Amino acid sequence: MENNDWVPEITLPSTAKDESLVIIRSTASNNSSILANQLLYASTTTIESGDQYVLKYLKSHNRWVVDSSPIRNAEVDSLNGEIPSPTSQKTLVTLTDNLGREKVILPENAGDRDKIILKSLTDNVTFIDASNVNNPSVMKLHHGEQYEFFYLAEKGKWQLIDSPDTFYEAQDIIDGKIPELQTPRTVINSANGNYQPNLYLPTAQEPGSRVIINSEAELDISVSADNSNYKISKGETAAFKVDERGHWDRETVTIDLLLLYSDKAADRLGEDAMHKRLTEGFILTNEALENSGANFRYRIVGLRQVEAKVHWKSLGNPLEELREDATVQGWRNTLKADGIYYEGTEDGCGLAWLGSWGRDRNMVATGSINCGTTVMRHELGHNMGLSHGGESESHDQGYGLLSTIMAGNAVPYYSTPDRYTMDYGIPMGIPNKIDAVQAMNSLSSKVSAYR
Numbered sequence: 001m002e003n004n005d006w007v008p009e010i011t012l013p014s015t016a017k018d019e020s021l022v023i024i025r026s027t028a029s030n031n032s033s034i035l036a037n038q039l040l041y042a043s044t045t046t047i048e049s050g051d052q053y054v055l056k057y058l059k060s061h062n063r064w065v066v067d068s069s070p071i072r073n074a075e076v077d078s079l080n081g082e083i084p085s086p087t088s089q090k091t092l093v094t095l096t097d098n099l100g101r102e103k104v105i106l107p108e109n110a111g112d113r114d115k116i117i118l119k120s121l122t123d124n125v126t127f128i129d130a131s132n133v134n135n136p137s138v139m140k141l142h143h144g145e146q147y148e149f150f151y152l153a154e155k156g157k158w159q160l161i162d163s164p165d166t167f168y169e170a171q172d173i174i175d176g177k178i179p180e181l182q183t184p185r186t187v188i189n190s191a192n193g194n195y196q197p198n199l200y201l202p203t204a205q206e207p208g209s210r211v212i213i214n215s216e217a218e219l220d221i222s223v224s225a226d227n228s229n230y231k232i233s234k235g236e237t238a239a240f241k242v243d244e245r246g247h248w249d250r251e252t253v254t255i256d257l258l259l260l261y262s263d264k265a266a267d268r269l270g271e272d273a274m275h276k277r278l279t280e281g282f283i284l285t286n287e288a289l290e291n292s293g294a295n296f297r298y299r300i301v302g303l304r305q306v307e308a309k310v311h312w313k314s315l316g317n318p319l320e321e322l323r324e325d326a327t328v329q330g331w332r333n334t335l336k337a338d339g340i341y342y343e344g345t346e347d348g349c350g351l352a353w354l355g356s357w358g359r360d361r362n363m364v365a366t367g368s369i370n371c372g373t374t375v376m377r378h379e380l381g382h383n384m385g386l387s388h389g390g391e392s393e394s395h396d397q398g399y400g401l402l403s404t405i406m407a408g409n410a411v412p413y414y415s416t417p418d419r420y421t422m423d424y425g426i427p428m429g430i431p432n433k434i435d436a437v438q439a440m441n442s443l444s445s446k447v448s449a450y451r
Contacts, residue, residue: 018059044111112153137208262344281376339363396439
């Protein structure tokens with residue numbers, strides 16, 4: 001658009017080919033905007049001179065999304081710390097020694113899926129007020145860090161989509177007393193040479209704040225919070241969260257797995273390669289559970305080789321027979337494994353029992369070295385009662401539109417309406433219709449008690 005070729009509002013086409021782009025540039029003196037009637041989300045789209053907007057058409061939703069927009073630099077109000085309302089879909093607030101504030105507050109209202117990035121270049125710590133934030137937690141901004149939010153019009157709140165983590169080695173925590181929390185998630189790692197027998201969660205912390213403890217130490221760790229005490233054993237990843245009353249709760253239960261690989265798989269790839277494959281699949285699975293907000297984590301209690309029977313041609317053979325195999329079931333009972341995951345050379349990518357049957361003997365899943373390591377998270381999803389997208393009349397399924405783990409397995413998330421895509425802020429599930437996390441969370445305590 002130019003001064004002699006200008007319109008106050010732009011209407012996007014009602015349809016287009018998937019991922020078609022519309023690019024809007026302006027050198028006009030007067031501002032324009034994009035009508036929201038064909039947008040998936042009614043973001044702020046004020047078009048000023050020198051601006052460029054790129055819109056992409058998503059055939060899956062029959063709407064346009066803002067793919068890129070001009071970044072507006074904004075300053076925090078010097079009196080009350082408020083960030084001004086956006087004039088573009090993306091706003092950047094940079095805190096410096098001259099423009100720093102002790103506290104900042106996100107605006108009460110904005111366009112749907114408007115983004116605000118908070119960035120610090122000052123040594124002064126800034127507290128981000130959580131009043132207008134969905135699922136709030138402690139948010140302190142230090143030098144070199146940044147927080148990113150987008151606005152959820154359906155909730156009238158800002159959603160945190162990216163933030164820094166705080167990391168500690170257990171041995172560096174003085175007297176086991178975890179310091180006052182600085183970021184939404186604090187991660188503590190422990191091992192034999194990095195051990196602390198007792199850890200104490202800090203009191204009077206912001207609701208929603210979380211502490212995750214990963215232990216590879218042979219000795220147990222005692223975690224104290226309020227008047228409660230929790231034991232964390234070797235191999236566990238345990239998450240703790242501050243509730244609305246300011247009390248700590250253990251957020252996750254542990255489901256123990258016996259990981260198996262066949263002698264034929266070891267002959268083909270090597271023992272070390274099989275150990276690495278299974279470990280990688282396990283890590284990817286737990287990462288997906290963390291991403292998705294699940295209330296459980298897996299733990300490896302055994303990693304062993306098993307003989308593949310001569311007649312095992314497809315994954316259905318080990319899947320059926322491992323439930324009754326005396327040696328494997330003996331290992332399972334000795335190790336107190338709640339479930340079994342097997343990987344071999346049989347035909348197929350993955351196959352598992354549907355765990356919603358509620359029988360511990362069916363907590364068995366299989367995969368093949370013919371496919372990648374993300375198979376584990378998909379097949380264990382079946383064990384936890386999940387169906388493929390579109391294959392269930394209940395909410396216990398994947399979300400095909402976004403290729404979540406049970407519906408394409410292209411993104412490291414199980415379907416849930418409480419998580420959003422980083423690019424356009426699309427919910428990864430539909431309340432009470434597509435919500436794999438809700439389904440797994442309702443089953444996890446039962447599965448963790450199988451052994």
